[in-house]
Amino acid sequence: GQQVMQIPQYQHVQEGEDFTTYCNSSTTLSNIQWYKQRPGGHPVFLIQLVKSGEVKKQKRLTFQFGEAKKNSSLHITATQTTDVGTYFCAVPNQAGTALIFGKGTTLSVSS
C-alpha cells in the first residue's frame, strides 16, 4: 500500500539552529501536505504542495516538493522554542479519499 518514509524521527537543536525533516515516497504523489502537532494537541495544517519542484515559504519555514514529486522537505531557519512539536507529512491514499501520514519528526528546542 501507499507509504511515506519520514526522517529523522527525532531532532534536538539549540535555539537559533536550523532544522530539516524529509519525506520520501516510492510512488509519484499528486500532492503532499504538512501538519504540525504540538505536545498534547492535534495536527494543524501547515501547507500543501502540488507542483513539481514547488517551493513555498511561511516566515521561517520553507517547504519543497521534489522535481519527481516523490519527496518533500520542511526546513525551519533559526528555530525558536515555539517550533517545538511533531511535524508530519501526509499524502493521499491511492483512492485519494484519506491521508496517509509519515511517522513524524519530533523537534525539541533548548534555549
Added chain:
Amino acid sequence: AAGVIQSPRHLIKEKRETATLKCYPIPRHDTVYWYQQGPGQDPQFLISFYEKMQSDKGSIPDRFSAQQFSDYHSELNMSSLELGDSALYFCASTFGQGSTDTQYFGPGTRLTVL
C-alpha cells in the same frame, strides 16, 4: 472561525465496555475522517464518510463502527474495548473529498481503557 468539535474530550472505560465518540464537522463540511493515534505514533486512518455514505475504510477493527448523520456529524462506536484501544481519536473534516482538500482536525478524544 468554527472548528471541528469532538466529544467527549476524555473517556475512561473498562475492558469489554462500549464507547461512542462524536464529531461535529466545520459548518458546510460534508466529509468526515476518523483517525487513531497511539502514544508517539502517527495518526492512522480508520474510516471516512462523504455525504453520509462511507467513503473509505482503513485499519478499523470489526469491533468498531461509524456513521454520518443527516446533519453531517459522525459517531464512532467502539465495542468490546481492549487495552490496545487506548489512544487519541481524531476527527477531521473537509468540504468535498478531493485528495487536495485540507483536512481540519478536531481536538481529539483521549480514550483510556483500563
